[in-house]
Amino acid sequence: MTTTFEQTGPRTPVVESIRVDKLSPRSRLAGRARAIIATVLALISLIPVFWIIRTAFIPLNEVTAIPPKIIFTPSLEGLVGLLTDDRILSESALAAKRNDPNLSFVDRVMLNAGREVVGSSPYASQLVNSVVIAGASTILSVFFGLLSAYAFSRFNIPGAGDLLFFILSTRMLPPVVVTIPIFLMYRSLGLHDTHIGLILLYTVFNLSFSVWLLKGFIDEIPREYEEAALVDGYTRLQAFRKIVLPQALTGIAATTVFCLIFAWNEYAFALMLTSQNARTAPPAIPSILGSGGIEWNTIASGVLIFLIPVVIVTFALRKYLLRGVTFGAIRK
Amino acid sequence: MAEIVLQNITKKFSHVVALNDVSLCVRSGEFMVLLGPTGAGKTTTLRVIAGLEKQDEGQILFDGNDVSTHTPADRDVAFVFQQYSLYPTMSVYDNLAFPLRSPLRKMAEADIKARVQQVAELLRITHLLERKTARLSGGEMQRVSIGRAIVRRPRAFLMDEPLSNLDAKLREALRIELKHIQKTQSSTTLFVTHDQIEALTMADRIGVLFEGKLIQVGTPTDIYDRPTTTFVAQLVGTPRINLHKASRDNGTLHIMNSEVSLPMPPDTTAHLPPTFTLGIRPEDVKITPTGALAGQVVLIEPLGVETVVHIRAGHQTLLSVVPGMTTLKLHEEVRFDVERERLHFFNSDGARIL
């Protein structure tokens, strides 16, 4: 029995509202001009990044040339110098070394700069520390944040408002203020210069942010979905896994990116609470001082390599980031 | 199919009393509609029966057994929400199969497939089974939601304004279909709405809720012909009932601030207080050239099958319905009469005077 009557197809209309005055030729020209200016400004603000790239590949003897050289023969000295320990050779030793037929590529590069390779630098392992610590703390803070956010969103927790504010307030604290107490605490607990120590700290700091952000995302998922599942016979955990999680993926991705960026770049605590074992890259890079003057190209290489992982992750997840930043701006 | 009994249910949210001592009996196989404005407590009633909220006081009995402590899953009811009831990441087939795949049921895939096919045929959505739910129209979505409820063969159906978000035309069509399905399957259904046409056309019985209290329970005819309060009288019937303050002068009723006087047969009005509220349904206000009362037309609303005429008599406006189209014009003077046997009387706090 048909009594139906409808337009079939998706319900949301295709909306592409273009207001009348935005189509005039003058308005279009203005739009283009604005785009050009914005691009120029963006390029200008990227100059420091271009500079770092330049400096990373410039031979040491041309680094501080005045006027600054933009056109040069690139060399891998900075990069190699970053990853190796070296010392300056005298002229005679240099000449002698040059004639050695068993020189590796790395040796040769350093020879051009007047140095001899004596081993590898700690940078590689410091980078690995960064990856491990930032990665682990991000995973932990997102995981626990998700569970807390779900609880705050769905359950009737007494004093929820106060608790949430309390959680957020940890983010209002300038980290430097608590470095000394934490340093003392860690030392007596034996957590100083351990991976676990830093992971724990970063997790705690990131938790506040991740709870807040994830709660916002979960609030947006209508609870009718889980309630339908509950009524159908699923437990709450199953409902969470099958229904909430797939829909919260965008939010989880956005939160992950933010937590990762914070943990990756963190400097103050890393400096105070690590020395040999668990040192991460941020405090390590400025301490790369050469043996014969400041090796700017090495430092720049360090920065460049440090930048790359986070740039890749952010680029890969860029559309989730946008959602995370603009999210919550419109409250219902 | 289960009989559902609510005994003295009270539910508070912080300081708001959502349900105030509500007692209701839904018989097995009955289509009961809970009607009331937004905020009356209709959704809360459904959620309490489903187990999604816990009542503060009172019992809920399914076939005589107290289910107050049972989880939603154990109560074996199906809930159809107003919106957001279909999982957006799954296809229509998976949505329909989801309730059957729950750990409580442990059905074989082949059985699930057969059941889903059967329900899809019943609701004429077999051509949509492979589609993702985001690509459905509003009406198709609601049919799938209803399908998801039916597929479980639960003890009872709880429906929370499932048609409210649909276009008027679609609502009409789905109403008739839903009623037909319910009658052929004899399912106990508790249906919530704020739309009185839905209530009148679909219900075996209607429960009128207002601010957490159950005001009246009865068949559509009871509710329409013998509303117990002015609120109920205004709630059902389009166009809405004319309600005016009136006074009694021996055997004649006068609508205040107007020139409308209705001489009544002897001994029919002696029990009325000196002032009261008079209710007249628009179909009982008859425009006729020989009418005893006079007024002026201030608005004409042609609806096709009938026309609503707003008549101004003194400072009061009375609504009348005329079958088909009318030749009356705006500001025209008319004469009309009122059907004396079908008047409703209410006292000053809105309760019906018998």
Added chain:
Amino acid sequence: MATIELIQVEKKFGANYAVKPMDLTIRDGEFLVLLGPSGCGKTTTLRMISGLESVTAGCIKLNGRDVTWIHPSQRDIAFVFQFFALYPHMTVRDNIAFPLQAQQVPRAEVNRRVDEVVKLLQIEHLLNSRPGALSSGDQQRVSLARALVRRPAAFLMDEPLGALDADYRETMRAEIKRLHIDQHATSVYVTHDQIEAMAMGDRIVVMSAAMVQQVGTPAEVYYDPANLFVARFIGSPGMNLIRGQYEQGQFIFPRGDRYTVPANWRPALDKALNGAGEVILGFRPESGKVEVQQTDNLIKAEVYASDMHGGFSMLHLDVGAPNVVHIRANRDTDFLMGERVHFGLDPAMVRFFHPQSELAIRREEN
């Protein structure tokens, strides 16, 4: 106050039409309704008239002046939204005064006009409240006041009653129409609810799938629908439509019942169908009557469902066609599901349509 003309106005998104080329003239003081299901193009049309949406072709004139490329604020129109669009941080008084302040009207005049308009809408007691504290009906009244205060040439309303509870809609519908009559305003009103359209419109533009299906008064679209869409869409429920064979002055129902068509239809049908062929019969629920006595020209049916509508009942009958037939009956009629009945048709109210083109066959088709 204003005549609005749409000349070959169309809206395309890429290759898809949101509104196919449309000609329309809205007369001064008219209450014109754009009616249709979701997605038919009615809101887009309204927005083009207002300037909130640009046209891809065609021309819009307000009182003879070409306003096609003029900014919405310069068109002298007021827009009333479905979801009120009231400024939540401002009081009711400030909300209503806002459009006048934007036009730099002097303070004394602003106050005078605000007072005038709130009296008209009976919301004086709400002047100092915030929109958030008001009921939806009152919010809509404030929204109307804000539109009225500008005394624009035309009012454009986008489903203003859509967000209100069903019972409130009836009252507000009459209020809006009364306001329109008192103010002699030109109004363009968009809705998907055909009851609203019929009750309020001086003329109704029925739209579907980006196209205008029919423009006419309520009586015209109700009694003489131009095609199947209008026949089904107008009326609740819509017109009953049965596909069957026509031959020798008789319409044959799917199960074989023969219905002799009224004599005055024969010439038109013979001409349109070349003597015989498939045709669609249409009749409104109130033109069918269930007869107890078995007389001539009745059609057999089974009861599919029946429901009570307060003052009357509606019977839904199965005549062997894919769709159910609805007949309006007295409220005391009490038929059970599956029961067999006979019903007849009012000869003045039957209509016929071409099955392929879906257009109405006109009786004066000579």
